[in-house]
Amino acid sequence: MKTLKCIETRRSIRKYKDKRISCKIIDKILKAAVCAPSGKNGQPWRFKVISDKNVINNIAALSIYESWMRTAPCFILVFLDKSRSYDYVKDVQSCGAAIQNIILCAHSLNIGSCWIGEILPKAGSVKSLAKISNDSLELMGIVALGYSNGKPSRRMRKDISAFLV
Numbered sequence: 001m002k003t004l005k006c007i008e009t010r011r012s013i014r015k016y017k018d019k020r021i022s023c024k025i026i027d028k029i030l031k032a033a034v035c036a037p038s039g040k041n042g043q044p045w046r047f048k049v050i051s052d053k054n055v056i057n058n059i060a061a062l063s064i065y066e067s068w069m070r071t072a073p074c075f076i077l078v079f080l081d082k083s084r085s086y087d088y089v090k091d092v093q094s095c096g097a098a099i100q101n102i103i104l105c106a107h108s109l110n111i112g113s114c115w116i117g118e119i120l121p122k123a124g125s126v127k128s129l130a131k132i133s134n135d136s137l138e139l140m141g142i143v144a145l146g147y148s149n150g151k152p153s154r155r156m157r158k159d160i161s162a163f164l165v
Helices: 003-009 023-033 052-059 088-108 118-130
Strands: 044-051 074-081 112-116 137-146
Touching: 003 088, 023 044, 023 074, 023 088, 044 052, 044 088, 052 074, 052 112, 052 118, 088 112, 088 137, 118 137
Parallel strands: none
Antiparallel strands: 044 074, 074 137, 112 137
16 A cells, blocks of 8 residues: 555544454564654654453453443554653654554554554553553553454545644
């Protein structure tokens, strides 16, 4: 899939088929994530792949989006490793770029995704459920992944002129 088409056709997917994603596909997605730009090439991100349904359900229970999150066969938890930080704001942006790469790579492989930030106030509970004890790791987001179960609704975007200053 061409890059611009991938960007333009990507949608947040919130309905997933009950179908496992292969390790090979997850590996491709993670390889794309680590190709993201980062300040001073610090690569401050860390990832935890969750495919255990019990853990997924327990993490989902922390969110207002529990009902659809439970249907995802896989979560990728994205962390900022503060022990590798050179500039907090730039490192947060770097993790955001890694998340964008995850989402775009997944879409290019016909895997649906949704970036979940709403759960960040409960990051301590998420880390506990994911068995992450390293205090240097700060949760930046969760990406739910799965094969789309249905066609997502059309996304309305404002004209580019609305954003120019």
